[in-house]
Amino acid sequence: MKVVAFNGSARRGGNTAILLGYVLGELAQEGIETELVELAGATIHGCLACRKCSTRKDRRCSQTGDMGNVCIDKMAAADGILLGSPTYVTDVSPEIKALIDRACLVARANGGMFRRKVGAAVAAVRRAGAIHALDTLDHFFLVTEMIIPGSSYWNIGMGREPGDAEKDEEGIQTMKTLGRNMAWLLKKVAS
Numbered sequence: 696m697k698v699v700a701f702n703g704s705a706r707r708g709g710n711t712a713i714l715l716g717y718v719l720g721e722l723a724q725e726g727i728e729t730e731l732v733e734l735a736g737a738t739i740h741g742c743l744a745c746r747k748c749s750t751r752k753d754r755r756c757s758q759t760g761d762m763g764n765v766c767i768d769k770m771a772a773a774d775g776i777l778l779g780s781p782t783y784v785t786d787v788s789p790e791i792k793a794l795i796d797r798a799c800l801v802a803r804a805n806g807g808m809f810r811r812k813v814g815a816a817v818a819a820v821r822r823a824g825a826i827h828a829l830d831t832l833d834h835f836f837l838v839t840e841m842i843i844p845g846s847s848y849w850n851i852g853m854g855r856e857p858g859d860a861e862k863d864e865e866g867i868q869t870m871k872t873l874g875r876n877m878a879w880l881l882k883k884v885a886s
Contacts, residue, residue, distance in 0.1 A: 696881055697728040698813075699769045700777035703791025707735040710819040710860035711779040714852040714870050718777060718817065721874025727881060732769060734790040737762040741789075742796040749804040756797045767798050775813040775881050776841070778832045785824030787831050795835040802839045813881050814841040815873055818851045819860060825851040844880045846873035 700719055704711040712733065719729040738761040747757035754771060756763050770776050778795065780787040787795075802808040816832030818825040829849060836843050850873055852866030853859070860866060 696726075696775075696885060697730070697773045698722050698775035698777060698877070698881070699730045699732060699773040700779060701766060701791065701794060702731060702733045702735070703778065703780040703788040703794070704819070705735050705788065705790070706781075706857055707733045709781075709857045710852060710854040711781050711817065713858070713860045714817045714819055714866065715777060715779045717867055717870035718815070718874040718877065721871050722775075722878050725875070725878035725882075727775075727878055730769070732766060734762065734794070737790070739763050739766070739790055739793045741793040742800060746800075746804075748801045752805055754801065754805045754808060756801050758797070763794065763797050766794055767801055770798055771808050773812070774885070775815075775877060776809070776836075777815050777817065778835065779817040779819070780828055780832065782818055782820040782824040782828045785827045787818075787828050792831070795832070799835055799839055807840055810840040811884065812841050813844060813877055813884060815844055815877055816850055817870065817873070820851055820853055821855040822853075825849065842880065842884065844873065844876040846870075846876060
């Protein structure tokens with residue numbers, strides 16, 4: 696069993712990665728293989744709405760030369776998907792938005808490639824707007840027919856400067872609970 700996490704932050708190893716790390720830590724303790732993919736510094740273009748994925752049905756986006764198909768392949772191979780983003784003007788980062796737009800169309804064009812996988816979202820926030828960012832990420836899971844586990848609160852952690860999320864005790868506990876719930880759900884789905 697494997698969960699792949701995508702950190703949509705422009706800051707490699709920043710608050711979003713810290714929060715994802717707590718979720719991944721709980722999954723690893725449950726014997727689930729994990730991988731963190733950092734989108735910082737990687738090129739990922741937005742969807743062109745060319746619909747070639749619907750014509751070709753090869754489980755790939757027509758765009759090449761960026762991280763899009765690498766990420767889509769990792770999603771397809773995983774049992775669970777974690778998406779993390781900082782909150783940018785009450786929404787997700789452009790990198791994670793490009794990924795979910797392209798992955799959604801490819802998945803739907805290819806018979807629902809993510810159907811019944813387990814998916815969870817994490818948002819890092821300075822002050823406000825994280826709920827809208829979580830909604831954006833959760834909509835990806837819902838429209839691709841994935842199953843979303845809950846936690847003890849919304850899956851957000853607070854911090855402005857890199858590392859500040861380590862001071863958010865409630866956010867850390869929320870991530871740990873999310874990791875345990877995701878592990879439980881993955882095992883139930885697999886049985």
